[in-house]
Amino acid sequence: MTAVNRDRLTRLFLELVRIDSLSRRERDVALRIQAEVESAGAICRYDSAGEKVRGNTGNLIARIPATAPGIAPFLLCAHMDTVTPGEGVKPIVDGAVIRTDGTTVLGGDDKSGCAVICEVLHQLHDGKMPHGPIDAVFTICEEIGLQGARNLDLTMIEAKSGLVFDSDSPGYLFVSGPSAVGMRFTVRGLEAHAGMAPERGMSAIKIAAEAIAAMRLGRIDDETTANLGVIQGGRAANIVPNEVVVRGEARSRCEAKLTAQVDHMVACFADAVARAQVTVDGVHFAATLEHSAHRSYGGMNVPQDAPLVRQVIEAARRSGRTIAPAGTGGGCDANILNQRGLVVANLGTGMRDIHTVREWLDVNDMVASAEVTLELIKLHAGG
Ligand SMILES: [Zn+2]
Numbered sequence: 001m002t003a004v005n006r007d008r009l010t011r012l013f014l015e016l017v018r019i020d021s022l023s024r025r026e027r028d029v030a031l032r033i034q035a036e037v038e039s040a041g042a043i044c045r046y047d048s049a050g051e052k053v054r055g056n057t058g059n060l061i062a063r064i065p066a067t068a069p070g071i072a073p074f075l076l077c078a079h080m081d082t083v084t085p086g087e088g089v090k091p092i093v094d095g096a097v098i099r100t101d102g103t104t105v106l107g108g109d110d111k112s113g114c115a116v117i118c119e120v121l122h123q124l125h126d127g128k129m130p131h132g133p134i135d136a137v138f139t140i141c142e143e144i145g146l147q148g149a150r151n152l153d154l155t156m157i158e159a160k161s162g163l164v165f166d167s168d169s170p171g172y173l174f175v176s177g178p179s180a181v182g183m184r185f186t187v188r189g190l191e192a193h194a195g196m197a198p199e200r201g202m203s204a205i206k207i208a209a210e211a212i213a214a215m216r217l218g219r220i221d222d223e224t225t226a227n228l229g230v231i232q233g234g235r236a237a238n239i240v241p242n243e244v245v246v247r248g249e250a251r252s253r254c255e256a257k258l259t260a261q262v263d264h265m266v267a268c269f270a271d272a273v274a275r276a277q278v279t280v281d282g283v284h285f286a287a288t289l290e291h292s293a294h295r296s297y298g299g300m301n302v303p304q305d306a307p308l309v310r311q312v313i314e315a316a317r318r319s320g321r322t323i324a325p326a327g328t329g330g331g332c333d334a335n336i337l338n339q340r341g342l343v344v345a346n347l348g349t350g351m352r353d354i355h356t357v358r359e360w361l362d363v364n365d366m367v368a369s370a371e372v373t374l375e376l377i378k379l380h381a382g383g
Contacts, residue, residue: 009366013098016115022084062135071133082111115366116369164347182247187208188289220261321371349365
């Protein structure tokens with residue numbers, strides 16, 4: 001088993017989380033990662049994704065040349081951007097656990113993945129282990145709709161298969177993830193004075209509330225979820241509101257269930273709107289609904305018997321660990337890369353309670369992730 005340099009890994013992680021890198025502003029952290037991987041022998045380039053998303057850098061694409069012939073290229077991928085509140089991160093080290101001071105996220109999502117990849121490249125460089133070409137890709141704008149991966153210049157990458165490091169437990173390899181649909185509903189009622197003539201109005205908020213109360217939301221089943229996350233409408237407490245906008249999403253690893261959930265949500269709004277009518281001075285008014293749905297991203301579905309999955313399980317065994325393939329409810333760069341024809345699974349790095357100011361990480365998990373990856377690269381090289 002290959003032992004990673006735990007101190008170097010921890011030090012780099014702590015350094016990376018202290019560099020602000022909200023989406024579209026990943027340049028500083030990209031330059032730091034570039035220096036790190038160049039010291040491990042990588043050749044770095046940037047694609048033009050940054051211009052397409054109006055960010056300050058493109059995706060960082062680092063190539064590590066093969067040290068042995070005839071081995072297929074392998075992809076290692078993590079994203080550089082973090083969510084808000086993510087500026088001025090002050091990590092607190094408590095034994096093996098690293099947490100935030102409670103004012104920001106930690107950014108272990110996904111600087112842990114970036115640090116793990118850097119450590120793996122150092123080990124390859126230091127250890128003189130025979131391996132094929134490695135494409136290490138550090139993406140931008142994952143957190144704002146997987147924009148870096150969508151715009152990744154695949155002509156700059158040779159690998160057709162590999163790992164994304166962007167989930168919590170290194171005991172799981174996520175091989176399937178949901179497709180997601182974003183939705184927007186605009187309910188229009190009729191404005192009226194709330195005190196003098198409420199019967200001359202129709203409350204768009206009340207109509208939306210009836211629709212929502214009738215709706216199945218949250219966890220629908222083990223592979224389907226739905227959420228309404230934003231509601232906006234009304235002008236003042238003394239006006240019957242004539243418009244409310246509700247935005248939400250549905251996700252499922254099963255396309256038929258996803259379609260059914262979206263249809264159900266639309267039907268709930270349509271039914272509530274159809275019931276809302278009022279006649280004012282002999283004129284009949286009916287509430288209206290405008291809605292749109294768009295696919296946010298497609299699912300990922302790597303077969304459990306794919307060579308990649310079997311090799312990761314075997315690599316874990318060789319490093320004295322167990323990894324089980326699993327499904328996730330989250331979307332990540334792997335969704336896009338699989339949709340774009342690569343075979344990519346998502347390995348955990350130890351990030352926990354992500355997207356909250358309670359985010360923390362256990363260094364032992366980053367170590368496990370790096371060690372399994374090194375065994376995997378060895379296996380991949382026929383070792
Ligand atoms: Zn992430």
